[in-house]
Amino acid sequence: MHPEFVGILLNNNTYRRISSGRIGTESLANYEEAAAMYGLVPCFFTIHHISLDTGMVTGYIPIPSGYRRVYIPIPRAIHMRAIYHNRRELKRIEDLIKQGIFVFNGRTRYGKDTIHHMLEQDSGLSNALPHTVKATPVSIRSMLSQHGDLVLKPCSGSIGIGIMRLKRSTGHSQLTYSRSSPSAKGWRTVTLAEGKLHPLIYQRIKRAPFLAQERIPLAEYRGRPFDIRVTVQRGGSGSWEIAGMFAKTSPPQTFVSNIAQGGSAYQVPDILTRCMPNAPVGETLERIAEFSLHIARILSLFIPYAADFGLDIGITEDGRLYFIECNGCDQRYGFLEAGMGEAWKNSYRNPMAFVRYLYDNDTWPPH
Structure with missing residues (x-):
């Protein structure tokens, strides 16, 4: 045979x-x-x-x-x-x-603006999506006046490259950015006069499409904001499953939690126990899982042949969940960084189980 x-x-x-x-x-x-x-x-x-x-x-x-x-x-x-x-x-x-x-995963390279628009079609997610608009000088000033703290991110790109933070303070604003390649080095914060935008912002939004997005007040661990990477994959039944999740904290002097940018990975129950002691951990984990599965199902209505998403999910101190970003080619090594060897292996098993489903059924599963 x-x-x-x-x-x-x-x-x-x-x-x-x-x-x-x-x-x-x-x-x-x-x-x-x-x-x-x-x-x-x-x-x-x-x-x-x-x-x-x-x-x-x-x-x-x-x-x-x-x-x-x-x-x-x-x-x-x-x-x-x-x-x-x-x-x-x-x-x-x-x-x-x-x-x-x-x-x-043959057609999963979509811009952040496109992904956001897909999720906006589901009314149930309206309160879980940060306010997001196309970045222009006018829209950035308007969003800064409205929210006071923004993330400016390129529509295309990954591992945190090109992302900036613009925060309003009394009489001035502060821009945090990096000119370096993916690493924790090269980050700097500059102070700007009220209403002024740094020349770098003009350069970047002119060179490539950017989004201006309300910065969610994420829960913090040891003074550093964290979000949760949830790996959602189709498995042996053809349905969406959670392979695992880990928490990512940003390094000092930055606001991005990408592992490639110097972020640290932790097991989610440990982080939740320390940062949100009054919230039942099991219940919170279940909410994160269901929230992530729902997002995967919505995205699969618009993205043909999707079978693997790395979702970045934000959580506030009071337990509110937000969608931050979707990665169509999920980097799995964060599980190892968090000491989660079994979840790491799961993220490889699920795709192979899904292949067996495809071979046995000879058809793509329903959404």
Whole structure:
């Protein structure tokens, strides 16, 4: 009997490192272990190794001594773990889907403004979405007057790059920003005269679309605001499931909690117990889970072939939940940072269980 392959579509850098064994934040071993649980063999490749003309792909499969390059028919399901912006690459993904290949997460790269608009269609989420508008000099001044504390974020981008905070104080305002690449270094805060915007704001919103968003007064741990990353995935039943969640705190002198920007990861029950001692932890965890599942279901109405979301959920001191951001290519290493090895493995098992669902049912599940 021939093995049933599942495609794992990696970015170029990760793929090139397979032969050396130094992969980075992805765990190929987790894919291999999870795939084997469901009678599957993972084949690792990039978009450039796929030939639509021949229906074949070149990639690596695991063997006892490491990995072997193979030339096989394109697997019927491909778990996409790369981000593409190039039109040619995006068209190739669309062509795979048109040929009946299940490319899950194939269309999850949507701007923050688009995601926000999708969620606005659900009236039940109206109180859980921060006030958000397109960033212009006029709208920024108006929002600052209305809310007093804003986050200015690029519509496209990840791991906190380009994000700024603008806070109004008596007679002046303060802008916190970073010019550096993803790290906790390079952050600075400057004071601005009342009504004035820093030249950097003009530069950035002119160069790329930005959002001006009300900053939610997040609950704090040891004086640092935190939010909660919830990994929501389709699993063996085809339905949305919670793979796990961990809390992220911002490093000193910053306001972003991204792990790549120096944020720290903690287990959510520990954080809630210390920061919200009067709220039943189990009940709060259940509310966060249901809230996240609801968001995933709403987004899947608009995003075809979505099967994996990393949702950033904010919580205030009085327990109110807010949607902050959605990541279509969830970085899973935060679970390891938080000492949650089982949840880390779960985030690899669920996609492989979902592949088994697709192979057994030969159809995409209902929303």
